[in-house]
Amino acid sequence: AQKITQTQPGMFVQEKEAVTLDCTYDTSDPSYGLFWYKQPSSGEMIFLIYQGSYDQQNATEGRYSLNFQKARKSANLVISASQLGDSAMYFCAMIREGAQKLVFGQGTRLTINP
Amino acid sequence: KAGVTQTPRYLIKTRGQQVTLSCSPISGHRSVSWYQQTPGQGLQFLFEYFSETQRNKGNFPGRFSGRQFSNSRSEMNVSTLELGDSALYLCASSTRLAGLKDTQYFGPGTRLTVL
Numbered sequence: 001a002q003k004i005t006q007t008q009p010g011m012f013v014q015e016k017e018a019v020t021l022d023c024t025y026d027t028s029d030p031s032y033g034l035f036w037y038k039q040p041s042s043g044e045m046i047f048l049i050y051q052g053s054y055d056q057q058n059a060t061e062g063r064y065s066l067n068f069q070k071a072r073k074s075a076n077l078v079i080s081a082s083q084l085g086d087s088a089m090y091f092c093a094m095i096r097e098g099a100q101k102l103v104f105g106q107g108t109r110l111t112i113n114p
Numbered sequence: 115k116a117g118v119t120q121t122p123r124y125l126i127k128t129r130g131q132q133v134t135l136s137c138s139p140i141s142g143h144r145s146v147s148w149y150q151q152t153p154g155q156g157l158q159f160l161f162e163y164f165s166e167t168q169r170n171k172g173n174f175p176g177r178f179s180g181r182q183f184s185n186s187r188s189e190m191n192v193s194t195l196e197l198g199d200s201a202l203y204l205c206a207s208s209t210r211l212a213g214l215k216d217t218q219y220f221g222p223g224t225r226l227t228v229l
Contacts, residue, residue: 033214043202045220052214091157097214100147101170102206104157 002027002094004105012111013082020067021077021108023092029053031097034075036066039089039107048090051075079110087112115141118207118221126227132193135224139186139207145169146188147218148180151202160203163188164210192226200228 003026013019025034036048051059051066059066067076079086089109093102119138127133139146147170148160159172163182180190186207192199202225206218 031214035217037220043204043223043225045204045206047217047219050215050217093157095214095216099170100145100162100164100208100210100216100218101159101172102147102149102157102218103159106156 002029002032002096002103004092004094004103006090006092006105006108008108009106010109010111012113015084015112015114016081018078018080019082019086019110021079021090021092021110023075023077023105025073025075025092025094027073027094027096029096033095034066034068035093035095035102036064036075036077037091037093038086039091041088045091049077082112084112084114086110118205118219120203120205120221120224122224123222124225124227126229127195128229129195129197131195132191133195133226135190135192135203135205135226137188137190137205137207137221139188139205140219143207143209143219144186145208145210145216146182146186147206147208148188148190149204149206150174151204151223152198152200157204160190195228197228200226202226 034051037045089107092105145164147162162170182188202223206220
């Protein structure tokens with residue numbers, strides 16, 4: 001079975017600082033995908049970034065980057081130069097090959113202070 | 115391109131009633147997945163529909179059902195509502211053509227309250 005663990009229930013960061021949100025996963029599948037989503041208070045899940053298990057390089061999307069350490073089974077999200085609008089819940093999720101089911105972690109609530 | 119839309123956005127029902135939620139996927143997306151989000155259980159997968167057929171199912175009782183129409187729109191039905199069914203129900207659509215990279219794009223959700 002797949003499992004995602006996000007150990008930081010909440011984080012507080014000053015505006016313009018970089019922040020790292022932790023995600024560790026457990027799976028016996030050789031092929032899998034890892035996603036990060038942002039959920040503002042409005043409720044909609046917003047896709048941020050994707051990393052495949054066989055990708056050689058860490059994924060980047062604008063201010064978001066993924067620190068993927070396959071041997072340690074971790075896929076931490078790094079947000080550079082945080083902004084007030086980054087305040088939200090952040091979820092790490094995993095998908096296995098052949099199944100359209102996302103398995104989510106419990107999420108981390110990020111608060112950016114001015 | 116319009117995003118995933120869900121209707122209604124809010125619902126209040128009483129125990130024992132049934133409810134139908136609707137989801138319209140992004141144009142061109144043929145896969146629709148449903149998730150339930152509660153404070154206690156987090157985000158849990160309900161089921162996925164592709165080409166009008168249920169392809170994957172989560173661990174939920176038979177009171178939860180769904181269907182997909184030929185235009186890829188999907189509905190989810192919950193019968194004999196229980197207090198524990200109060201949740202945010204999220205729908206996500208994807209092309210199902212990109213393998214592991216197939217990104218699911220979510221709608222704004224329907225917040226269901228059962229009294």
